[in-house]
Amino acid sequence: MTTEATSLVRRPADSPPGAVSRHHYRAMRFVTPYLLLLPAAFLYILFIVYPIFKQFDISFYNWHVFPGAANPFVGWGNYKEIFHSPEIRTAALNTFLFIVITVPIQMALGLFAAALVTDRLPGRGLWRALIFIPVVTSWVVVSYVFAYIFADQGGLANGILSIFVGHTVHVDWLANTWTGNAVIWILSIWKGIGWSFIMFLAALDGVPRDLVESSRVDGASERRVWRHVVIPNIRPTITFVTVLLFIGASQVFIQVYVTTGGGPFDSTGVLLTNAYQQAFSFFSFGYAAAIASLMAVVVLAMSIVYIRLMRRGSNS
Amino acid sequence: MSTFIFKDARNETKRQSSARRRAKPPAPPGLFGIRSWKKSRLVLACVFGLLSVFPLLYMISLSFQPTSDILTSSAVLVPTHPTTSNYVVAWSGNGFSNYFLNSLIVALGTVVITVVIASLAAFAFARYRFPFKEVIFYLFLAALAVPSVDLIIPQYLLMLRLHLTDSLLGLVLIYSSENLPFSIFLLRGFFEAVPKDLEESFRLDGASTLRVLTRLIAPLSAPALAVVAMFTFNFAWEEFTIALTLLNDQSHFTLPIALTFFIGAHQTEWGPLFAASVIATVPSVIVYFISQRWFQRGVSLGGIR
Numbered sequence: 056m057t058t059e060a061t062s063l064v065r066r067p068a069d070s071p072p073g074a075v076s077r078h079h080y081r082a083m084r085f086v087t088p089y090l091l092l093l094p095a096a097f098l099y100i101l102f103i104v105y106p107i108f109k110q111f112d113i114s115f116y117n118w119h120v121f122p123g124a125a126n127p128f129v130g131w132g133n134y135k136e137i138f139h140s141p142e143i144r145t146a147a148l149n150t151f152l153f154i155v156i157t158v159p160i161q162m163a164l165g166l167f168a169a170a171l172v173t174d175r176l177p178g179r180g181l182w183r184a185l186i187f188i189p190v191v192t193s194w195v196v197v198s199y200v201f202a203y204i205f206a207d208q209g210g211l212a213n214g215i216l217s218i219f220v221g222h223t224v225h226v227d228w229l230a231n232t233w234t235g236n237a238v239i240w241i242l243s244i245w246k247g248i249g250w251s252f253i254m255f256l257a258a259l260d261g262v263p264r265d266l267v268e269s270s271r272v273d274g275a276s277e278r279r280v281w282r283h284v285v286i287p288n289i290r291p292t293i294t295f296v297t298v299l300l301f302i303g304a305s306q307v308f309i310q311v312y313v314t315t316g317g318g319p320f321d322s323t324g325v326l327l328t329n330a331y332q333q334a335f336s337f338f339s340f341g342y343a344a345a346i347a348s349l350m351a352v353v354v355l356a357m358s359i360v361y362i363r364l365m366r367r368g369s370n371s
Numbered sequence: 372m373s374t375f376i377f378k379d380a381r382n383e384t385k386r387q388s389s390a391r392r393r394a395k396p397p398a399p400p401g402l403f404g405i406r407s408w409k410k411s412r413l414v415l416a417c418v419f420g421l422l423s424v425f426p427l428l429y430m431i432s433l434s435f436q437p438t439s440d441i442l443t444s445s446a447v448l449v450p451t452h453p454t455t456s457n458y459v460v461a462w463s464g465n466g467f468s469n470y471f472l473n474s475l476i477v478a479l480g481t482v483v484i485t486v487v488i489a490s491l492a493a494f495a496f497a498r499y500r501f502p503f504k505e506v507i508f509y510l511f512l513a514a515l516a517v518p519s520v521d522l523i524i525p526q527y528l529l530m531l532r533l534h535l536t537d538s539l540l541g542l543v544l545i546y547s548s549e550n551l552p553f554s555i556f557l558l559r560g561f562f563e564a565v566p567k568d569l570e571e572s573f574r575l576d577g578a579s580t581l582r583v584l585t586r587l588i589a590p591l592s593a594p595a596l597a598v599v600a601m602f603t604f605n606f607a608w609e610e611f612t613i614a615l616t617l618l619n620d621q622s623h624f625t626l627p628i629a630l631t632f633f634i635g636a637h638q639t640e641w642g643p644l645f646a647a648s649v650i651a652t653v654p655s656v657i658v659y660f661i662s663q664r665w666f667q668r669g670v671s672l673g674g675i676r
Binding site: 084085087088089091092094095096098099101102103104105106107109110113168171172176177178181182184185186187188189191192193194195196197199200201203204208209210211213214215217223245248249253299302303305306308309312313327330331334335340343344347350351354355358 | 412413415416419420421422423424426427429430433441442443445446447448487488489491492494495499501504507511514515516517518519520521522523524525526527528529544545547548549551552555580601605608609611612616627630631634641644645648651652655656658659660663666
């Protein structure tokens with residue numbers, strides 16, 4: 056084989072163990088990991104780490120993108136403005152509602168579906184594939200599909216409603232605040248279940264079956280088995296999924312941008328649609344950066360607190 | 372020598388997995404006990420499966436409906452007169468094939484860069500000891516806590532300064548950076564699972580570091596690489612916000628942005644929109660089904676244990 060031939064030619068490891076080559080080998084051993092990390096570190100620092108700090112920096116200025124324009128320093132001014140803005144209050148409320156409604160439902164339905172499919176169900180592979188499909192579809196595409204399902208003319212939602220009511224109805228779901236919000240929630244839950252489902256499925260597969268069986272032999276009811284064996288075993292996954300869903304839900308953007316566009320009158324807007332509009336429609340980059348920075352800090356702090364609480368809970 | 376050992380190891384794992392597959396019928400009692408699969412479970416699984424795919428099936432149906440079906444006041448589930456005209460309109464209208472190509476270039480470029488760079492980094496974390504290793508690793512992971520859309524303003528300003536707005540390369544670089552933390556995290560777990568003595572026999576034969584990575588670690592970690600490739604492809608293929616912000620010139624637009632063109636100020640071309648949506652969905656579904664066979668193993672071994 057060719058590999059045999061080349062390996063006979065160059066064998067640095069077999070060369071006489073002189074001090075120089077050993078020194079060289081050690082140096083390589085020391086430098087190699089850093090060389091391997093270099094490309095990743097370069098991209099990561101330039102496009103992720105630097106922007107994080109830049110964002111905080113911008114948030115203290117009245118920042119403009121136009122070349123030559125002055126960017127006056129305003130201190131905490133942008134942050135003060137956030138707390139006095141009625142649009143931000145609505146957006147914060149909508150973001151909060153989005154998180155508290157979509158995250159628990161995605162968790163519960165994902166876990167339920169995973170428990171259904173986990174073992175001894177015919178066609179497990181098929182169910183797994185089907186339930187995960189919404190995750191791989193594009194946000195823009197499914198947002199339009201749901202916008203049409205909930206359209207006032209020819210939409211499926213009104214069609215189904217008409218059957219129950221007995222006459223044709225034309226509810227304009229996306230043009231009202233609460234129905235518009237509800238459509239955004241339903242869409243996001245539908246698209247998100249598959250992800251928590253696949254995470255929980257992997258975790259349930261890792262639950263030791265003999266442990267489940269022995270507690271069952273001891274006469275534990277199904278509910279007790281779940282509460283005392285299964286749930287404690289998948290606890291790390293529960294924490295992980297909750298935190299990632301929470302972070303994901305806090306950055307809800309595309310589905311709002313595409314379906315309601317934040318309307319009517321900004322009443323379905325969320326924090327990021329607001330920040331985006333401030334930056335790229337009104338060119339208030341400093342103010343928008345302040346919104347985004349504040350969000351990142353709050354989300355990070357809450358994630359850390361939650362992880363700490365879950366850790367303490369599992370230790371006791 | 373090492374190649375033979377390696378082949379043996381590979382056959383070994385193959386034999387084990389086929390043995391596992393054969394041993395499946397007398398499976399141990401599951402989470403629901405012996406008499407576990409009742410009809411109700413099957414019915415519920417059906418409901419979940421159907422609800423998951425229904426909106427997509429509906430989208431496919433809509434893409435074949437003539438305008439008369441789409442704009443009636445009542446909902447039409449199955450097209451009365453199926454037509455492919457929506458596809459013709461969508462594909463021929465203002466440079467759709469161009470947008471498709473742009474998306475493909477961006478997605479494939481992102482996959483290649485992410486897989487290569489994340490593999491190198493994961494290899495360092497999995498196989499070397501060096502000062503501050505875990506600190507550096509967690510610094511990489513910290514980005515998972517920062518929502519990607521959250522950084523769009525400073526990233527936009529940075530790209531302006533680098534003259535990378537309005538370029539597909541700029542998109543590829545940002546997308547790759549966003550995907551690095553998760554990919555490194557997943558690959559590290561897999562790379563660590565490759566037996567040390569296999570690597571040593573490779574090294575004894577004088578294989579270089581890169582050779583160990585490409586000939587030993589990577590083939591044995593195929594499931595994880597497939598999962599990383601799938602996630603990255605889908606991320607880049609469907610990404611909307613960053614592309615919308617960075618791209619100005621219409622000739623550089625990607626598919627997700629092109630879809631918004633069907634929404635007019637006064638009238639929406641739903642038929643062509645859904646035909647375009649089907650076209651945009653097909654590649655991600657294909658990639659998903661290709662990577663499906665490795666998927667479960669990739670998630671359960673690499674992710675959270």
